[in-house]
Amino acid sequence: MARSPLTLAAAVTAAVPGARIAGARPLSAGGDERYDSAVATLGDGREVVIRVPVDEEAEHELASQVVALRALTPGVRGLLGIDAPEFLGQTSIDGVRAVVTTMLPGYQIDAGEIPPGEGAARSIGRALAAIHSLPASVVRAAGLQEHGAAEARADAAHVLDRAAASGHVPVRLTVRWREAIDDDRLWSFEPTIVLGGVGASAFLFGDDERGAPVVTGVYDWHGLAVEDPAIDLRWLSAAQTAEDDVIDAYADAAHRAPDPALRVRARLHAEMEFARWLLHGADSRRDDVVSDAAGLLETLADDIRDYGLLDELPRDGEVDVNEAIALIGRVPERAEQPHTPTAMETDAYSPEDLSFAEGSSWNEDADDDADDAEHRRQQEFQQTEPVELSGFEHGVLADDAEHDSDDRDDAGRA
Incomplete structure (x- = not known):
């Protein structure tokens, strides 16, 4: 009760x-x-x-x-x-x-009800980017979990192996997930602080001066860890009208290089939640959960029949235009170099004294002719006749032998 x-x-x-x-x-x-x-x-x-x-x-x-x-x-x-x-x-x-x-004030919005555009969707993206930008030391100091890309990949492979062995995962999903796990392009991400895969209900909203909903707080922090940032975006599969705006705002506000596989990994995590639900039922010996998960997996297999999970990934070496622009925007402006005084800037000479009088200039034609003449002179100087080395080497060897003999005689007299 x-x-x-x-x-x-x-x-x-x-x-x-x-x-x-x-x-x-x-x-x-x-x-x-x-x-x-x-x-x-x-x-x-x-x-x-x-x-x-x-x-x-x-x-x-x-x-x-x-x-x-x-x-x-x-x-x-x-x-x-x-x-x-x-x-x-x-x-x-x-x-x-x-x-x-x-108590945090605010209201919640169901994932499927989040409107696209500026407002709730883009506010969520910016909020997640701020959380993911926190220093990893926050997690390490608290002794919380930290997983890199290799560990995230191994975990996904382990879940797939166990779920597939149960016999409840359709072959289409097994092949689809295996291809994604084996694709190196998905697993080169930079781990960040994450909320641990929370859903839309973790965000609390208030209205801004225009009356548009914006994120004011997040109350669910139990999954705080260093992990794949895509895990906090997996719930977007249930917010399809807002998905693009959330991810675009997230990418704009993130302080990291663009992650072209972010959306694909988020989708993979979302789909594999059904496999994790299946394993939860098996581990807890709940046949009702296993049956429910098996039905969800069958439905998912039908829904993704014409949708390739890896279709959105760029080919090797290919960079999206938006990603390239984002990279350029993250290159810091070159700091103005301090002026280094030259040897001519002394109290004996003034740079102004060495400048041309008003109206005077170099004779550019005469200067070009002088440069050409100097260039030809250097070429002629560098063009030499081949040298026969055989006689030269013979003479040098003979001189060396004579000097060695004299040295031995001097040593004997000493």
């Missing part, structure tokens, strides 16, 4: 010393059926969120959320330009961890 908001709010006083509860209500934005959650209003008017996991998987996720939020120091938060919850405290309810964080 789910715990009531009043019960949860009462636990806030144990988690946050000195807190005084003035009211409680259910959590709407950011709610999750895997948690009992509520919003508690404190005596000073602030609102906080309390969450209690209802299963072991959610409990592990909540613990990861706490570690991630603690890693977001004030300095790191200042780099984001958007809000993230702050960890306030924790307590135990019936032996289960209860976590209290600050």
Whole structure:
């Protein structure tokens, strides 16, 4: 039975010393059926969120959320330009961890409802680019996971091998995914800090001065790691009308070289989520999950019949025009070189004294003739007759032999 908001709010006083509860209500934005959650209003008017996991998987996720939020120091938060919850405290309810964080204002937009163009779509792209631009030291200092391109590729291959062995993955998908995993063009990316594959529901929106929705905060940080940046874009398969604008805005705001395989890897991650769901059902011995995943895989195999996963990749050595322009835009402007004084710039000579008088100039024709004459003279000087070396070498060898003999005689007399 789910715990009531009043019960949860009462636990806030144990988690946050000195807190005084003035009211409680259910959590709407950011709610999750895997948690009992509520919003508690404190005596000073602030609102906080309390969450209690209802299963072991959610409990592990909540613990990861706490570690991630603690890693977001004030300095790191200042780099984001958007809000993230702050960890306030924790307590135990019936032996289960209860976590209290600050409340982030805003509303959510379902992936399929995100409008294209400037507004929500491009704002999401910029928000993700800011998160992915955080220094990797944020993750390393917190002891969170860090995976490179080779590890991401090996993990995808492992998931495919296990899923294919189950017999529930259509051959069309097995071949499609194997080709993508074997293609080196997909796996030369630069790992970044990621949210760990969150969906559209992780973003909270507010309206800007034009009334357009923009991202104001992200509340889901439990998957914070260094990983393939495409993993945070896999949910775009469910936001097809906004996909182009999210990725374009992301590419424009990212502080890295263009990644031509980003969209393809995002799609691959999205498709392979069905395989991971299948393995989750098998590992947890839930036949209903296995059956559900098998049905989803069959539907996916039919949907992608005429869609090649690697069709959007450029050929080897081929660079998209937009990518080339992006690269040029990232080349720093050449700093103005400091003037280095020359030997002529002394107190004995003034550069102005060496300049021509007004109206005077070089006789360009005479100068060209002089240059031509000098060039011909150097050519004539360099053109020599072949030298016969045989006699020369013979004489040198004879002289060397005579000198060696004289040296031995001098040594004997000594």
